[in-house]
Amino acid sequence: MNAIETENLTKRYKTKTAVSGLSLSVHEGELFSLLGVNGAGKTTTIRMLSCLSKPTDGECYICGHNCVTEQSAVKGLVGISPQDTAVAENLSVLENLRLMCGIYGYSPEKANRRIDEMTELFRMSEVANSRAKTLSGGWKRKLSIAMALISEPKVLFLDEPTLGLDVLARRELWNVVEELKSKITIVLTTHYMEEAEALSDRIAIMIDGSLAALGTLSELEAQSGESGLENTFVKIAGEFGKGA
Amino acid sequence: MNKAVAFSSRNFKEIIRDPLSYIFCLGFPLVMLAVMTLVNDGIPEEAGMTIFRIDNLAGGIAVFGLTFIMLFTCLSVAKDRSGAFLVRLYATPMTSGSFILGYVLPTSLLAVLQLITTLAASFVVSLITGIELNTLGLLLTLLSLLPTVIMLIACGLLFGTLFSEKAAPGLCSIVISLASFLGGVWFDADGVGGVLLDICNALPFYHAVKAARMASALDFDGYLPHLLITLAYAVVITAASVIVFKHKMKADLQ
């Protein structure tokens, strides 16, 4: 079974079609990157897949469960690290993690085990007792992702996880993502081409809400006749714009 | 229920870790209590003005303090709605009921703590000024104000849901001023009478203050209607806030 399946997925707002007829599938354990310029519809797609927004048209499924009609099943399967860092500012790192455990109804033992695992995975012990509002952008982002992971999701959505991070913090986060790869399915959005290149199994390029290209890096390179993801992206975006 | 408890504890911590909560929820009512007691001290007995005497002031300040709990409830909700944190929680199996309980439980606890503090302070003032306040009366004052606690917290939830983080505080301060004025905390509404008294009568605040003052004086002649009116307002506003919150949450997830 595919981890994610969308069929003609569409989201129309009053004046704008944010996502238009998106059909794709993401395999289990895959790291799937969604690329596209600002406003291409990446976040909207993720919102529909994590029950934060209802499709205007089409269907989407997480591990076979319909995102509209089987919301509670889907919510139990997905974790989301929103584009804007989403942490409780006046709570410490540990308290934030404990909060998520409480919301998922974990026993104290299970909560402690998961909190230990997350602090280790993100090497967060030095900031464990710091209030979130005092953390640097990098730590906050790590905490935000840890909060999405703590519920052991089958599918993790990372919406621009490395936005605004310095080179070292970004590399550290890449390492964490590498460790998670193949254990869970990850959908990543990013504006950094080298990031998508380094991490992805397959890449989808969205333009104006539609799927412009989909494949592994080498498939996309072959398709566009360019080398490197950046050149490939520019070429595909340019051709799509001409209505090719 | 677990979810509501986890979310409550987060909201409780967020509020008690904000120094402003102490200034407004505890400091301000206590300062007003002290100031008005001093003012009362300066009023000559012949003037016959007893509105700031501790037996009248205690119930008034208690209601006044509770309006700040409304402000903090409103701010918690509005702040959460403006950030991405609530979005993250929307993607968990949390229901709207757990959200509402999560906001209401910790603020109710704060409200009761605040009432205990202001009423205890009033008792101390009564000892100093030699005007008798009865401990049983103060306990009954606290109980009489429980519907008001619920009503004001529901107001906070309603305003926090409907208005942005920027608009909500301004709106709340209008309600705070109106509540303490039209509640007859700062002037003798019964003595003034007329249209002003009619307006006071139509709103819940006057009845809340009345019920509190009568309970503290152990004077239950005509007490029940005041209590029932605050209770009715509490039920209606709570229902409205729950409906609006659920509706808004559904709309956010469209």
Ligand SMILES: Nc1ncnc2c1ncn2[C@@H]1O[C@H](COP(=O)(O)OP(=O)(O)OP(=O)(O)O)[C@@H](O)[C@H]1O
């Ligand atoms: N609630 C909304 N109402 C109206 N239009 C919206 C709404 N949400 C998003 N849009 C529009 O839908 C389009 C796609 O937005 P989306 O946030 O999905 O883009 P994105 O690919 O995530 O962009 P970015 O890289 O800037 O994060 C944009 O034009 C946006 O303005």
Ligand SMILES: [Mg+2]
């Ligand atoms: Mg986005």
